[in-house]
Amino acid sequence: MASRQFATFEVAGQLFGVEVHTVQEVLSYNEYTPVPLAPPAVGGLFNLRGQVIAAVDLRVQLGMARKALQGPVMNVILRGDGEPVSLLVDKIGEVVDLDDERFEPPPDTLSGPTRELVVGTFKLDGRLMLALDVNQAVDTYRATT
């Protein structure tokens, strides 16, 4: 039985997951440099061991209002395409091993921006995890209308 490992995290109470191999590291950081005139989904820039990383606010990407970045915020740093990019999330979950048979395409009732970011649904014990399309999730120029 084929199974995949997912790193999970929560945004606004919903559990999301990305495949573990796309994740570079997870850390909490509390000072972000805003980038004026950047797309709204850009939360800011931060310094990761001398490297400048852009943080994408997943909340905004999901069509929700932006929350002020105050105090430490969790970052899921994705390897990205040559340059690492971070997703700002509310809470980090566990790393889970999931069989393919737990997978289902996104439900038809799911619509809006979330639908565009999600590739499928995994049925976990007691709750659902939405698997994110990593490229879509960090694309800050995606029309968020």
Added chain:
Amino acid sequence: MEDLGEIVGEFLMESHENLDQIDRDLVSLEQEPDSRDLISRIFRAIHTIKGTSGFLAFSRLEKLAHAGESLLSKLRDGVMPVTPSTITTLLATIDGVRSILSSIEETQAEGDVDIDSIIAQVNAQMKAGEAPAAEVPAAAPAAAPAAAPAAEAPAAEAPAAEAEPAPVSVEDTPKRPAPEPVENQRKPIGEILVEQGAAQAADVGSALAQQIEGDERKLGTILLDQGKAKPAAVNEALQAQTPKRSIADSAIRVDVDLLDTLMNMVGELVLARNQLVRGVMEIGDATLVRSAQRLGMITSELQEGIMKTRMQPIEHIWSKLPRVIRDLSNSLGKKVELVMEGKETELDRSLLEAVKDPLTHLVRNAVDHGIEEPERREAAGKGPEGTLTLRAYHEGGHVAVEVADDGAGLNVERIAQKAVENGLLRAEQIPNMDKRDIMAMVFQPGFSTAAKVTNVSGRGVGMDVVKTNIENIGGAVSVDSTPGEGTVWRLTIPLTLAIIQALTVDCGEQRYVVPQVAVLELVFIDGNSTKIEYASGAPVYRLRGKLLPLVRLDRALGLEVGGDQGVYIMVLQADGRRFGLVVDRVLNTEEVVVKALNTRFKDIGLYAGATILGDGKVGLILDVSSLARRSHLAADADRQNMEASARANAGSGTGERLLVTAVGERRVAIPLDTVTRLEEFPRDRIEHAGSREVVQYRGQILPLVRLSHLLGAYGEEPEGDTVSVVVYSEGGRSVALVVDRIVDIAENSTTARRDAEEDGLVGTAVIQQRVTELLDVRRAILAADPNFYTDLENDEMLVEA
């Protein structure tokens, strides 16, 4: 096999270096055909290549090198004179060797480079050369007199060497600090001077005699004081005297990647140091402060040292140019003398690489178009031989490289006329334009005033590439020219890319970084003795009586706009324009390491990069020239660029060309064919006719339609005193589409295209990795002018009828 590969690799690297040297030497040999040193050096170099290729079993290479060597040996032995045609043959041989080497590099085999014809050429040359034997004796006596005094000199110097130690051993206090050890390989300075013809043997002899009698001065000094030799000659002799360390002793080859890694690590160290120093200052412990200062100094020195390892003299890229000029001027029947000044000026190697092609292009252009044919030069009262001067020097943290010719100069009227023809300028603009601004039009894409297209230049590609390449590395290009006297092309290049001097400033709650090169001065505005004034809404400051246009950083960044008191004006210079940037506070100057900014922020255009500040936070580095442009300071130039690139792009490529604009947060593309002009109108020129907005434009009433309204794009109206419009004209009628901003010109080659669900659009496509909406132009035009097409169609019907 692995080992052999390494040997071959080293052979290739070494040979390439040797060949470059040979090229240079051959060209100089042509200038001074009697130089035995040059012939021997060329001979040795080619001999080395021959030897090694024999050892590595590259037989064809060996054969070719051997042929070249034979010809050279005739020259060396004085059997044949050095003539331009022998030089040409030798250069051809070197080219042959070079192509075999590149073939080896690519395919590990010698390939099928045609060596036979070159060898035949060499042989023919040798046969021809032996015939006019009469020339040979003529060359021989020339060398003889030079040798004669040289032979005398050692005789004069010899007693000195022996005699000198004698008085020293007798007296306890030596007369001179230490007798210079006269080593075997070190020639006495007197001898060198006599050989160079810079001093008479008799004078040297008498100077030596003076030394023996107790004159404590050095020999060179005595000669200088007596006026028997020139200072420059003595200096040169002293340099010749220092024993030359062989390259193997004084230099090692270092992997460039390793240097890059070291460079990055030093960058990190600089950051860590800045953080530490700041922390230590807060604590205020005296011992710690001292240690931190010491660390600071060591870091700076280390940084400087590492930077130096990456520095190379500009000679590296100049060395290929004598050959380029020789070949080109020969083929054009021109005579060009090359003068190089400041070839020891050093630049970071990555920058050198980037400068190489633009520089070669400028040099070719100068030979092709700058310097005239000998007849024309003589007719103009100049010498038949033109002079091309390459000049490099340091100038305030930058390196300036100039390519100057003494040719006919640029024809400003022609350039202006051409610019009008190409639609880059309007005829009425010309009289008010600065001569240099008109000349700068040659950097526009597709611009060439050459009467005929040659295979060298004149196709109008190139100058814009020169400009782009130099601007990509943070440099600038300019041109100045005097009719009849020549043209100077000037490249200004930053010393290094990685670390810049910068000012940190506060704006709102954030800290920004401004490269110091752009900063001319700082002014504090207290609101009383110094204050910001407004000229019809546009902020200005009286700087020593002249009005300086101001840009508020907070406004430019779309932040909350602050007050006019207690702020600073940074007087900045960019793109040849001067303006003041209003910031809340100027903190300090710092060396910052430039980090590339994530590609997703390239579109914003206001940031040149990012850096880590002393407190560990990320700071954005402002792009001063785009700040100037964004603030409509350079609006004209910008629009011209856009139009020019539109023109240059048209006709090539297969996809449909699109003008990409920004409307609110959306990107809207307009087919370029339907765009007549791009204009910018002051907001206050917009008038109302009925429910429509119009402007007066070229004697017409031009209806406007705001794409943001048409497409229902929400978002605020952009700030600014002008609006960007796209003008569409057909059959004498025009309409203008108002957009927030012109973004770019792009080719629509993608297949990711969807039909529109929205009114006013024909679809959406992915252009430059961004979803872009394609405008339904007909619909937009009708929104501006419902009668636009009706009249046209009526006209057509009339024609048909």
